[in-house]
Amino acid sequence: MRNLLMKVNYDGTHYDGFQTQPQGNTIQDKLEHAILHLTGETLKITGSGRTDAGVHAYGQPFNFITSSQIPLERWCLALNARLPQDIVVTEAWEVPLSFHSRRGAKRKTYRYTINGNRFPDPFQRRWQHHHPMRLDIPAMEQGLAGLLGTHDYTSFASRKSTKTSHVRTIFEARLEVDRSMCRPGSSDQGVIHTYITGSGFLQHMVRIIMGTLMQVGQGKISADRIPVILAACDRAAAGPTAVSKGLALWSVEYDENEN
Structure with missing residues (x-):
């Protein structure tokens, strides 16, 4: 065998x-x-x-x-x-x-992609969430930083989660903006990739994080509220669940002696 x-x-x-x-x-x-x-x-x-x-x-x-x-x-x-x-x-x-x-998985990274340009990309439409309205990217980065560390992420988990513990660790999180497809002189913001690396993730966790961060980017939630939302341990405190098509499992890491 x-x-x-x-x-x-x-x-x-x-x-x-x-x-x-x-x-x-x-x-x-x-x-x-x-x-x-x-x-x-x-x-x-x-x-x-x-x-x-x-x-x-x-x-x-x-x-x-x-x-x-x-x-x-x-x-x-x-x-x-x-x-x-x-x-x-x-x-x-x-x-x-x-x-x-x-x-055996020790670290998992997910990537969420938002197309912030005025018009959707027909060639990438199945892998991007199109959001043409202005987003405050520095505020989103500040909100994302507030999620780092080991916490109970109940506020960012589906109400249908069956896990006995919602404690997880987010090791790293960052935003990258690709402006290569922006039209000169336009309101295009570029393609915004968010990478989140953690010990593991709860049902809908990354999508709820992204739905909440987009509300931060729109000015509907202050970035300073993210730690408060996290501490509430209440799904109702966080933002909506972002659409699934923008999300991709990016990588999974193991200890060297695991394989």
């Missing part, structure tokens, strides 16, 4: 998230079906975590135990030939049988 660790990129537009659902329209379902078609094995893969419906991923890890002797270098091409074009496996390794892609 072998434990194989792989990474998958996907456009989540047409899927109900990563984790399997009864209707079978998830990334996990498509991957397991492709493995069955390739090896004849009916198995369950373990993902590094869940993503919401419509959320994307760049290199999401998953692992599974297989008795197949297919050489490592053939797995990616073989699976991709059996997957929809919006799901692509990019890397494969053999790891110890004890490796678990979810329990």
Whole structure:
């Protein structure tokens, strides 16, 4: 038996998230079906975590135990030939049988993308939240800094969260603005990428953070209120949940001796 660790990129537009659902329209379902078609094995893969419906991923890890002797270098091409074009496996390794892609994850980074230009980009429309009204980016950066550290993030978790503890750690958070597509002399603000790295994330946590930060950017909430919202431990204290299409799982990190 072998434990194989792989990474998958996907456009989540047409899927109900990563984790399997009864209707079978998830990334996990498509991957397991492709493995069955390739090896004849009916198995369950373990993902590094869940993503919401419509959320994307760049290199999401998953692992599974297989008795197949297919050489490592053939797995990616073989699976991709059996997957929809919006799901692509990019890397494969053999790891110890004890490796678990979810329990072993130490740091996860998500990226949320806002197109702040006057007009949407038709080529990026499925991966960006278009918000043409002026945003106060320095205020958003100040609000984001107020979320760093180890806290109870109940205010930024879905009311449907089933986790026994909402304590998590946000290690790093930053905004980057790409102005390469701004029209000279226009009101275009550029494409605003927000990167948030944490020990783990609650259901809808990043999207609620972003919905709240956009209200900060619009002047509806003061950046100074973010620590107060955090301390309230009340979902009603925070802003709305931002749309899913702007969110992507960016990276997952493990200890060097984990794989």
